[in-house]
Amino acid sequence: MKPAPFAYHRPATLDEALALLAEHGGEAKPLAGGQSLIPAMNFRLARPAVLVDLNRVAELGYVRAGRDGLQIGAMTRQRAVERSDAVRSAAPLLAEAMPFIAHPQIRNRGTVGGSLAHADPAAELPAVMLALEARFRARGPQGERWIPAGEFFTGILETALGPDELLLEVVVPKSPARTGYAFAELARRRGDYALVGVAARVTLDRRGRCQAARITLFSVGDGPVLAAAAAAMLDGQEPSPEAMRAAADAAAQRDIDPPSDIHASAAYRRRLAAVLTRRALARAVERAAQASQ
Amino acid sequence: MDQQVPIGVTVNGVRHERAVEPRLLLSDFLRHELGLTGTHVGCEHGVCGACTVLLDGDAVRSCLILAVQADGHELVTVEGLAPPGGGDELHPLQAAFREAHGLQCGFCTPGFLMTLVPFLREHPHPSEPEIREALSGHLCRCTGYQGIVAAVRLAAGSAP
Ligand SMILES: Cc1cc2nc3c(=O)[nH]c(=O)nc-3n(C[C@H](O)[C@H](O)[C@H](O)COP(=O)(O)OP(=O)(O)OC[C@H]3O[C@@H](n4cnc5c(N)ncnc54)[C@H](O)[C@@H]3O)c2cc1C
Ligand code: FES
Ligand code: FES
Numbered sequence: 001m002k003p004a005p006f007a008y009h010r011p012a013t014l015d016e017a018l019a020l021l022a023e024h025g026g027e028a029k030p031l032a033g034g035q036s037l038i039p040a041m042n043f044r045l046a047r048p049a050v051l052v053d054l055n056r057v058a059e060l061g062y063v064r065a066g067r068d069g070l071q072i073g074a075m076t077r078q079r080a081v082e083r084s085d086a087v088r089s090a091a092p093l094l095a096e097a098m099p100f101i102a103h104p105q106i107r108n109r110g111t112v113g114g115s116l117a118h119a120d121p122a123a124e125l126p127a128v129m130l131a132l133e134a135r136f137r138a139r140g141p142q143g144e145r146w147i148p149a150g151e152f153f154t155g156i157l158e159t160a161l162g163p164d165e166l167l168l169e170v171v172v173p174k175s176p177a178r179t180g181y182a183f184a185e186l187a188r189r190r191g192d193y194a195l196v197g198v199a200a201r202v203t204l205d206r207r208g209r210c211q212a213a214r215i216t217l218f219s220v221g222d223g224p225v226l227a228a229a230a231a232a233m234l235d236g237q238e239p240s241p242e243a244m245r246a247a248a249d250a251a252a253q254r255d256i257d258p259p260s261d262i263h264a265s266a267a268y269r270r271r272l273a274a275v276l277t278r279r280a281l282a283r284a285v286e287r288a289a290q291a292s293q
Numbered sequence: 294m295d296q297q298v299p300i301g302v303t304v305n306g307v308r309h310e311r312a313v314e315p316r317l318l319l320s321d322f323l324r325h326e327l328g329l330t331g332t333h334v335g336c337e338h339g340v341c342g343a344c345t346v347l348l349d350g351d352a353v354r355s356c357l358i359l360a361v362q363a364d365g366h367e368l369v370t371v372e373g374l375a376p377p378g379g380g381d382e383l384h385p386l387q388a389a390f391r392e393a394h395g396l397q398c399g400f401c402t403p404g405f406l407m408t409l410v411p412f413l414r415e416h417p418h419p420s421e422p423e424i425r426e427a428l429s430g431h432l433c434r435c436t437g438y439q440g441i442v443a444a445v446r447l448a449a450g451s452a453p
Contacts, residue, residue, distance in 0.1 A: 002337060007296060008315030008361060038357045039338035042318070051315070055362060079351075103430030105408060106339060108351040109358065190429040 003041035010053045014060065014139075017052050018166060022141045024050045026163040031055070032075060032114030035106050060113070060168065065090050069173040074113025074166070079104065081112060091172045093132060093181035093199055097124045100183070103191040113167045116152070119159045119223060122193040126153050127218035128183070130226060131199035134172045140165030153223035178211075179203040180287030182280040185219075186272055188263075194219045195264045196272040198251075200280040202239070204288045210234040210243075215251060215281070217273055220258040227255035230277065239285040248278035300364035304329065305373030313360045320344040322360035323370060331371040331403050335432070342431030345404040346370050352408045371403035374410070386410065386448045395444030397435035405431050409445060418449055 011017040021028050028050035031037055040046035054060060060075035063084045070090040072081065081087050082098035101107055101115070101124050115125045116136065129136075129149045136147045140162050152160050161167060175181075185197030197218045205211040213234040215227040230251035237243045251273055258269035297312040304327060311326055318337070323329045323346070335341035337356045344355040347369040374384035386406055389395065396402045405428065412427045413419070419427070424445045428438060 002318060002321075003316040005295070005314075005316055008298060008359075010361070034357050034359070034362075035339060035354075038318075038359070041316075042337045042356070053359075053362065102339075103342075104412075104427075105342065105345055105352045105354055105430050106357075108348075108353050190426050 002044075003038070004044055004047040006041075006048055007050045008053065009050065010056050012056050012058075014057055014166070014168070017054060017057055018139060018141075018164075020050070020052045021164040021166065024052075028052050028164075030117075030166060032117070033077065033106075033110035034114075035102070035110040036114065036118045036120070054166075063087060069171050070094075072112050072170045072172070074111060074117075074168055074170070076112050078102075078107035078110045078112060078115065082107060090174070091132060093183055093201060094128050094172065096181065096183040097128045097199065100124050100185055100187075100191075100194070100197070106191075112170060116170065117159060117161060117167050119153050119155075119157050120193070121156055121221060121223050122197075122219040124183075124185070124194070124197060124199075124218065127197060127216040127224035128199045129170060129172070130224045131181075131201050131214050131216040132172045132175075133214070134170050136170055137168045138165050139168055144168075150226070156222045158223075175201070176203050176212075178205070178288055178292040180284040180289070180291055182283035182287065184276045184280045184283075186276060193263075196220055196258070196269050196276055198273065198276045198280045200277070200284040202234075202281065202284040202288045204239070204285070204292055206292075208238070208289065208292070210237050210239050210285075213247070213281070213284075215247075215277060217251065217256055217277070220256040220269055220273060225256050227251040227277070229254040234281075239281070241282070244281040244285070245278055248274045248281060251277045298361045298364075300361055302360075302363045302365070303367045305369055306377075315359060315361050317360045318356055319346070319358040319360050319363050319368075320355040322363070323355060323368075326360075329370050329372050333400055333403055335400070340432070341401070342404040342408065343401055345407040345431075347407055347411065350411065352411050369407070369410075371406055374406060384410075386413070386444075389444040389448035390441070393444035393447050394440035395436065396440070401431060401433040401435075405433070405441060409448075413445070413449055416449075419445065421446075 029048035031053045060073045062073040064071045065086045088095040185194035201214045203212045213231040230247040233247045252270045260266040333343040335343040
């Protein structure tokens with residue numbers, strides 16, 4: 001047996017799942033796709049005393065294009081999001097990023113909520129949700145609350161969720177007119193965690209100037225990083241190649257403080273951040289221009 | 294704490310009922326409880342792909358699923374690929390692996406096969422980049438992958 005012993009619960013409803021988590025306090029962990037939790041348990045890096053398996057809680061698996069935006073249930077499989085027409089039309093940035101998460105065999109099990117709650121600094125979804133200004137709905141013994149993406153990720157593998165709170169859904173707001181997106185990352189091999197990745201959203205004004213840019217980078221710090229200095233440089237500017245290059249350089253030099261590790265040095269990560277941000281901005285601007293026609 | 298959970302699974306068309314400890318991995322259930330040792334175990338953290346099986350038709354890592362989670366589901370392992378009857382006949386993809394030198398020691402092969410069965414169903418005529426991307430979730434320490442790419446091409450009937 002690889003994982004340490006635990007008590008296993010398989011609730012059929014959200015209420016039951018929440019009651020189980022409340023009953024066991026910090027001893028219990030929710031099990032979503034298991035693609036991060038089970039490897040950690042196999043190596044006994046995680047030894048939860050109680051597992052609350054969410055896989056039978058059918059009410060948490062859905063993708064809906066609603067009036068307020070795109071709603072995605074926490075237990076929606078990553079593969080389902082990747083294949084969803086609703087996602088492709090309502091959140092093209094998300095659709096573009098999905099195939100970069102691990103391999104199809106992992107995405108067949110891995111969930112959207114699991115990836116966000118796990119909050120790996122090298123993960124794609126946290127950066128995408130931060131770029132899209134998504135809002136997260138969570139519920140615990142204290143009731144329900146909404147958490148903006150900007151307040152959700154609090155550190156390496158840490159989020160604003162309490163131990164007895166469940167992430168229920170993510171809502172991606174509708175995008176403004178004349179908006180374009182792009183996602184880019186570099187990994188040693190397709191499916192590996194990115195050395196550096198970037199998500200960009202650009203909205204142009206009627207004259208083709210940059211009205212608002214939102215750029216997030218990942219695998220460069222403790223969590224997804226909002227490149228505020230880079231975005232500010234583009235505000236009100238003509239999105240020329242020079243302006244985009246300057247903004248990308250600012251992202252790499254001012255907005256991030258990347259780590260050196262066995263995968264890449266900090267200097268190499270900065271270099272990648274500049275190049276990938278420049279490419280992502282160029283594509284996002286091009287798509288925003290197309291969307292303006 | 295030895296909770297035993299009764300489960301019922303269908304593996305390669307055969308129904309099995311057992312009581313299992315919750316911490317038993319699906320890979321170990323297949324190998325040790327059902328004696329289906331074709332599913333190999335390399336890394337147990339989702340990286341090598343050797344343990345890949347089909348769960349309700351989709352390729353998944355059996356080392357990252359608990360046996361209790363397979364309750365009520367349908368599985369296919371490498372033993373389920375060749376036509377039933379126990380003869381020498383292989384699944385066309387297996388035959389292509391043999392023909393094109395897609396294996397040497399064979400440790401990685403069951404995993405590759407189980408990923409490629411649904412892949413070829415969705416991409417009957419894959420391009421070379423599509424094939425290489427499909428293989429990226431698997432490690433092979435012997436072949437250098439060229440023979441595996443050739444085997445997929447052969448099975449798909451696409452020109453080299
Ligand atoms: C080989 C391999 C490669 C990978 N590569 C990548 C990659 O490139 N990019 C990437 O982003 N990910 C990658 N992953 C991780 C994968 O995307 C996981 O699916 C994801 O990180 C976790 O999602 P899960 O549904 O499997 O969650 P689980 O593993 O079940 O859970 C993860 C954590 O979140 C908690 N949790 C889950 N759901 C909820 C909820 N609704 N509310 C509160 N807490 C919850 C759990 O208790 C646990 O602590 C990889 C995994 C593997 C095995
Ligand atoms: S043993 Fe499951 S992926 Fe390596
Ligand atoms: S044939 Fe030996 S590992 Fe692939």
